[in-house]
Amino acid sequence: MADSKTVSQQEKLMNDQVKNEAGGYVWEVTDMKRLQRFLCLGSEGGTYYIKDSNELGKQNIECIDRIIDNGDGEKLVEELTKFSIEGRTAKQDPLMLSLAMCARSNDLKTKQAAYKALGDICRIPTHLFTFVDRVERIGKESNGTGWGRAQRRAVQKWYNDKNPRSLALAVTKYKQRNGWSHKDLLRLAHIKPANDGIGMVFKYIIKGFDAVKEGYKEDDASEDVQSVFKFLKAVEDLKNTADENLAVHLIEEYRLVREHVPTTRLKSKNIWKALLRQMPMTAMVRNLGKMTNTGVLIPESEGVQMVCDRLRDDTALHKARVHPFTLLLAMKTYQAGQGEKGKLKWMPNPVIIQALEYAFYASFKSVEATGKRYVLSLDVSGSMSYGNVIGSKCITAALASAAMLMVTARTEEEKNFDILAFSDKMVSVPINASMRLDDVCKAMSDVSIAKPMSNIAMGPTDCSQPMLWAKENKKPVDVFIIYTDCETWAGETHPSKALQQYREAMDIKAKLIVCAMTSTGFTIADPDDAGMLDIAGFDSGTPEIIRSFAMDHF
Numbered sequence: 037m038a039d040s041k042t043v044s045q046q047e048k049l050m051n052d053q054v055k056n057e058a059g060g061y062v063w064e065v066t067d068m069k070r071l072q073r074f075l076c077l078g079s080e081g082g083t084y085y086i087k088d089s090n091e092l093g094k095q096n097i098e099c100i101d102r103i104i105d106n107g108d109g110e111k112l113v114e115e116l117t118k119f120s121i122e123g124r125t126a127k128q129d130p131l132m133l134s135l136a137m138c139a140r141s142n143d144l145k146t147k148q149a150a151y152k153a154l155g156d157i158c159r160i161p162t163h164l165f166t167f168v169d170r171v172e173r174i175g176k177e178s179n180g181t182g183w184g185r186a187q188r189r190a191v192q193k194w195y196n197d198k199n200p201r202s203l204a205l206a207v208t209k210y211k212q213r214n215g216w217s218h219k220d221l222l223r224l225a226h227i228k229p230a231n232d233g234i235g236m237v238f239k240y241i242i243k244g245f246d247a248v249k250e251g252y253k254e255d256d257a258s259e260d261v262q263s264v265f266k267f268l269k270a271v272e273d274l275k276n277t278a279d280e281n282l283a284v285h286l287i288e289e290y291r292l293v294r295e296h297v298p299t300t301r302l303k304s305k306n307i308w309k310a311l312l313r314q315m316p317m318t319a320m321v322r323n324l325g326k327m328t329n330t331g332v333l334i335p336e337s338e339g340v341q342m343v344c345d346r347l348r349d350d351t352a353l354h355k356a357r358v359h360p361f362t363l364l365l366a367m368k369t370y371q372a373g374q375g376e377k378g379k380l381k382w383m384p385n386p387v388i389i390q391a392l393e394y395a396f397y398a399s400f401k402s403v404e405a406t407g408k409r410y411v412l413s414l415d416v417s418g419s420m421s422y423g424n425v426i427g428s429k430c431i432t433a434a435l436a437s438a439a440m441l442m443v444t445a446r447t448e449e450e451k452n453f454d455i456l457a458f459s460d461k462m463v464s465v466p467i468n469a470s471m472r473l474d475d476v477c478k479a480m481s482d483v484s485i486a487k488p489m490s491n492i493a494m495g496p497t498d499c500s501q502p503m504l505w506a507k508e509n510k511k512p513v514d515v516f517i518i519y520t521d522c523e524t525w526a527g528e529t530h531p532s533k534a535l536q537q538y539r540e541a542m543d544i545k546a547k548l549i550v551c552a553m554t555s556t557g558f559t560i561a562d563p564d565d566a567g568m569l570d571i572a573g574f575d576s577g578t579p580e581i582i583r584s585f586a587m588d589h590f
Contacts, residue, residue: 072590082561086427086573109146126577136170200233233260427575500534
């Protein structure tokens with residue numbers, strides 16, 4: 037290994053580097069690292085697309101076969117399980133496809149491990165339906181169906197291991213997905229119920245509630261069977277009753293959820309009020325517009341009081357782990373008075389907006405510090421304040437950037453971050469932990485050429501500049517993040533080269549993240565460099581992607 041003070045790009049800086057196609061040395065993207073990328077990003081490369089209409093297939097994840105061929109199939113399944121349980125994946129499809137490929141592997145140990153992990157990874161029916169669909173599609177490529185003995189046993193176990201009442205809730209809440217239903221799975225898996233409670237749920241799935249009612253004898257029924265029967269009866273009664281008071285009673289008594297409510301009843305104020313009483317925090321925030329539209333959240337109502345009490349409950353916010361960016365999206369969407377598709381409209385309640393604002397600031401307390409050293413670089417050109425972010429249409433790139441700056445400023449130690457703006461040179465932006473969102477936006481605006489009093493000449497978003505600045509100023513940095521709209525001009529020095537030069541000069545395994553919030557696609561990251569990430573668009577899942585990448589989770 038070369039001396040880091042004199043090393044060139046054609047020499048190794050550290051032992052774990054490999055040569056790329058350009059002849060320089062980068063940190064290797066191993067097959068396991070490619071798997072982790074795929075689970076988090078939906079691709080083996082270094083780009084996360086918020087809006088990606090392409091359906092995933094085996095061609096998207098070629099590293100899986102290589103991992104299995106190298107004898108690490110069981111370790112692969114362990115990684116899938118860990119990512120699922122710890123909630124590291126922004127989307128479920130990559131995880132389900134990976135598990136399906138393991139289940140269809142010719143390696144017996146990998147196949148066994150995959151089916152053993154089915155219950156841990158596919159925790160709700162939606163996941164199970166997606167997994168089964170993927171297995172069948174892969175099977176058809178080899179003239180099979182995927183419904184061998186191993187799959188039948190695993191699906192049998194998935195249903196029979198559930199508590200009867202929990203299973204009844206699951207099958208009535210999540211009825212089908214991708215053309216698959218519970219009735220299909222029971223038929224193909226040849227499932228025999230493990231107990232009478234499970235058996236009642238199976239009869240309901242296959243024959244309907246009339247058959248369940250006909251065979252039910254309360255005097256002979258166990259406690260589990262009685263509980264399942266009462267729950268299923270409540271679901272059916274809610275579906276069929278014309279009495280709104282009874283519908284409200286059933287929702288509150290049996291803790292029924294929105295998916296149980298017939299579509300025709302989802303315009304009712306009283307129905308939504310009953311749902312609100314036990315609605316999880318994230319679901320409540322997501323449905324504020326609908327509840328205002330139906331009259332639940334009219335000024336000075338009980339509904340408004342319930343919502344505001346929960347949004348101002350620091351303990352409940354912490355338990356729900358709602359990210360500040362998610363709450364900012366909710367607040368701006370609610371303020372807009374209509375959903376993204378424009379069909380649902382409402383008159384925003386100022387009291388709700390104030391409570392959302394409180395929740396936004398309170399939620400920063402739940403974000404854990406990474407302990408990493410950052411340089412955050414901003415595009416402060418006028419275009420950042422116009423147009424909508426892809427994946428978050430109610431906000432601009434400038435506002436999204438401001439929120440993410442606040443996350444860093446309020447969670448990391450002040451000595452661990454520098455915030456800079458692109459101009460004819462890198463200019464410091466004075467942002468600290470005490471500043472509110474408006475203050476941050478003003479600080480960003482003050483360095484923009486759009487301000488008449490500004491004497492700073494704005495320059496292009498040269499994505500190499502942060503690394504060149506840090507190298508020149510000998511700043512120790514673990515993660516460089518660039519926030520821009522769609523301009524990702526590379527300049528005279530390509531960002532990957534500037535990053536490599538910084539690593540060599542400072543002997544630090546630094547990473548680069550480029551967030552182009554209104555871009556549908558661009559290429560800055562070297563796909564063979566484990567330390568580079570491009571993000572096209574920006575949605576509520578993106579902050580966790582950024583955090584996971586910074587923390588070396590993929």
